[in-house]
Amino acid sequence: MAQGVIAITEQRDGKFRKVSYEVVSAGRRLADGLSCPLTAVIIGSGVEALAAEIKKHGPDKIVVLDDPGLADYRTDAYTNVVADLVKSLSPAVLIAGASAQGKDLCARLAARLDAGLAMDCTAVSVQNGAITCTRPMFGGKIFADVQIQGAPQIIAVRPNVMSIIEIARESAVEKPAVRLGEVKTEVVEKVMDSGGKVELTEAEVIVSGGRGTGGNFKPIEDLAAAMDGAVGASRSAVDEGWRKHADQVGQTGKVVSPALYIACGISGAIQHLAGMSTAKVIVAINKDPEAPVFSKADFGVVGDIFQILPEVTEAVKKIRS
Amino acid sequence: MDIVVLVKQVPDTESLVQIAGDGASIKKDDIKWVMNPYDELAVEEALRIKEAKGGSVTIVSVGPQKTQETIRTALAMGADKGIHINDPLAEGSDSLATAKILAAAVKAIPFHLIIAGQRAVDEDNYQVGAAVAELLGIPHVSLVAKAEILDGKIRCQRAVEGGTVVVEATLPALFTTQRGLNEPRYASLPGIMKAKKKPLEAKTLADLGLDPAAVGAAHRKVVVKALRLPPERKAVRMIQAETPQAIAAELVRILHEEAKLI
Ligand SMILES: Cc1cc2nc3c(=O)[nH]c(=O)nc-3n(C[C@H](O)[C@H](O)[C@H](O)COP(=O)(O)OP(=O)(O)OC[C@H]3O[C@@H](n4cnc5c(N)ncnc54)[C@H](O)[C@@H]3O)c2cc1C
Ligand SMILES: Nc1ncnc2c1ncn2[C@@H]1O[C@H](COP(=O)(O)O)[C@@H](O)[C@H]1O
Numbered sequence: 001m002a003q004g005v006i007a008i009t010e011q012r013d014g015k016f017r018k019v020s021y022e023v024v025s026a027g028r029r030l031a032d033g034l035s036c037p038l039t040a041v042i043i044g045s046g047v048e049a050l051a052a053e054i055k056k057h058g059p060d061k062i063v064v065l066d067d068p069g070l071a072d073y074r075t076d077a078y079t080n081v082v083a084d085l086v087k088s089l090s091p092a093v094l095i096a097g098a099s100a101q102g103k104d105l106c107a108r109l110a111a112r113l114d115a116g117l118a119m120d121c122t123a124v125s126v127q128n129g130a131i132t133c134t135r136p137m138f139g140g141k142i143f144a145d146v147q148i149q150g151a152p153q154i155i156a157v158r159p160n161v162m163s164i165i166e167i168a169r170e171s172a173v174e175k176p177a178v179r180l181g182e183v184k185t186e187v188v189e190k191v192m193d194s195g196g197k198v199e200l201t202e203a204e205v206i207v208s209g210g211r212g213t214g215g216n217f218k219p220i221e222d223l224a225a226a227m228d229g230a231v232g233a234s235r236s237a238v239d240e241g242w243r244k245h246a247d248q249v250g251q252t253g254k255v256v257s258p259a260l261y262i263a264c265g266i267s268g269a270i271q272h273l274a275g276m277s278t279a280k281v282i283v284a285i286n287k288d289p290e291a292p293v294f295s296k297a298d299f300g301v302v303g304d305i306f307q308i309l310p311e312v313t314e315a316v317k318k319i320r321s
Numbered sequence: 322m323d324i325v326v327l328v329k330q331v332p333d334t335e336s337l338v339q340i341a342g343d344g345a346s347i348k349k350d351d352i353k354w355v356m357n358p359y360d361e362l363a364v365e366e367a368l369r370i371k372e373a374k375g376g377s378v379t380i381v382s383v384g385p386q387k388t389q390e391t392i393r394t395a396l397a398m399g400a401d402k403g404i405h406i407n408d409p410l411a412e413g414s415d416s417l418a419t420a421k422i423l424a425a426a427v428k429a430i431p432f433h434l435i436i437a438g439q440r441a442v443d444e445d446n447y448q449v450g451a452a453v454a455e456l457l458g459i460p461h462v463s464l465v466a467k468a469e470i471l472d473g474k475i476r477c478q479r480a481v482e483g484g485t486v487v488v489e490a491t492l493p494a495l496f497t498t499q500r501g502l503n504e505p506r507y508a509s510l511p512g513i514m515k516a517k518k519k520p521l522e523a524k525t526l527a528d529l530g531l532d533p534a535a536v537g538a539a540h541r542k543v544v545v546k547a548l549r550l551p552p553e554r555k556a557v558r559m560i561q562a563e564t565p566q567a568i569a570a571e572l573v574r575i576l577h578e579e580a581k582l583i
Binding site for chain 2: 017072073074075076079098099100101103104107108110111112114115116117118119120132135136137138139140141142143144145146147148149150184185186187188189190191192193197199200201202205227245246248251252253259260270271274277281282283284294295296297298299300301302303307308311312314315316319320
């Protein structure tokens with residue numbers, strides 16, 4: 001019978017992405033709920049040293065799938081090695097992050113294994129051995145509680161949502177032989193943003209600007225920098241060419257869950273709210289007291305962002321110094 | 322280059338989505354149905370490749386009768402023909418079952434490339450494209466912001482967190498769309514007239530040789546137990562003061578002391 005939970009971590013260039021700690025922590029809670037062991041899986045090339053780091057989050061066992069062909073994420077190579085691992089461990093649950101990589105891997109893997117997949121979950125709970133996953137649908141207008149039939153149940157969790165736990169264990173590390181199998185894709189180039197910027201989906205704080213910026217994002221960038229946050233944008237700001245597509249938050253952009261989201265000069269169209277409604281705290285700054293964004297915000301300021309934001313940045317700097 | 326585009330009809334993003342009496346599905350009346358925005362990008366990209374390289378563009382969609390309107394829209398944009406899998410037994414299928422139906426339909430036609438949306442903005446599943454590729458045994462690349470056809474392969478700029486990865490895949494292949502790929506055209510009036518005469522085949526599961534026991538609401542692997550509205554936020558607290566400095570001070574105080582976010 002299928003048993004155990006396996007948590008698929010995600011590393012890039014030899015460093016874990018934050019979602020890895022979230023996934024292993026959520027996996028730990030699931031394994032406890034099901035009274036079964038948790039195996040954390042690390043995939044890459046020359047990544048064995050990462051095992052020490054993931055131990056802190058409580059896996060019973062760590063499996064390192066290591067091969068030069070796994071250095072960069074490629075759907076087919078990763079699907080092949082994880083599918084092999086699933087065949088040998090026959091887990092009841094496979095949990096991963098709903099990141100660009102995790103979504104892609106889980107979708108392909110689910111078809112390979114003929115398994116059910118709950119994508120982009122914001123909550124996972126166990127009751128009497130049954131797992132219920134909560135997933136926002138229709139851009140967050142509706143939440144669905146779903147259960148998966150069969151095994152493995154594949155669960156992809158939204159980045160920045162699952163709380164991270166630290167419980168060190170003496171977990172055994174295994175490094176089985178891997179077989180890459182048939183691979184029809186090649187990574188030929190990587191163009192990464194420079195300068196240690198916080199990534200939108202991982203940011204604790206996001207300061208977003210819309211058409212109300214008139215294209216001047218300086219005050220937004222300054223506040224984001226003061227709070228070690230990331231800069232987001234509405235689709236209008238992207239369509240105007242003020243920001244790149246990767247910065248867009250919303251139904252046709254990124255879905256983010258920061259602790260704090262500050263919407264500046266954004267009206268609050270339903271398609272924008274679709275991307276940020278699971279933020280823990282939402283602040284809206286808009287000169288129009290009737291702007292719909294206020295109906296979804298926790299705190300609101302009616303005013304001109306060019307007058308308010310520099311003052312907020314100063315006040316934040318004062319507190320943090 | 323023969324291209325297949327997977328197109329889904331979804332509620333307009335402005336729609337009020339309401340939970341039906343069964344508590345596990347949505348009310349389908351009073352909704353304006355449109356082409357999934359990511360599928361518009363897919364149709365546009367297919368048309369551009371066809372315009373550059375020749376070939377054909379076939380639209381494939383699974384859905385009820387009214388899905389025809391969305392397929393016609395794609396034909397009006399310039400696609401050549403449509404295949405509509407319309408079967409009550411397919412209704413309520415989950416992503417994997419939908420992919421099985423689509424893969425069976427696509428298998429029956431010659432193709433070099435399949436384009437799908439990264440996600441349908443109804444259930445936001447992000448699954449069907451990858452699953453169709455897997456079931457057909459071809460490679461796929463998701464979240465593509467730029468695609469270039471090379472000799473026997475496709476080079477894709479894939480959007481990932483914090484940058485772009487350039488991936489090449491051998492053809493035949495499937496890719497899914499990311500905004501930035503293109504700006505979809507509108508259907509022109511002559512396009513709409515022409516679309517009325519373009520072939521649109523209707524198929525059932527039986528036509529595709531599919532066993533109904535693998536698909537449909539009764540055979541979902543992902544079972545919806547309940548739908549509910551998202552938790553309500555407390556009413557907004559407006560921060561008022563005489564000067565921008567005073568407003569900023571109060572906001573930062575609240576975020577620091579009460580919300581403990583700074
Ligand atoms: C299919 C579809 C998908 C979409 N997807 C997305 C998406 O993913 N993300 C997204 O954001 N949008 C999306 N949209 C677009 C969305 O409907 C809105 O058009 C868009 O979000 C508006 O952007 P905005 O709030 O920046 O601009 P506006 O709606 O023009 O609002 C600007 C706001 O700035 C305020 N303002 C102006 N000057 C100042 C100032 N000096 N100080 C303070 N406030 C000021 C104004 O009062 C106004 O409220 C989508 C639309 C469709 C149809
Ligand atoms: N019923 C369907 N008919 C045709 N294509 C579909 C259907 N469902 C999903 N797709 C395709 O798969 C993509 C991703 O959908 P999903 O996995 O449901 O989020 C969509 O953008 C479409 O290209």
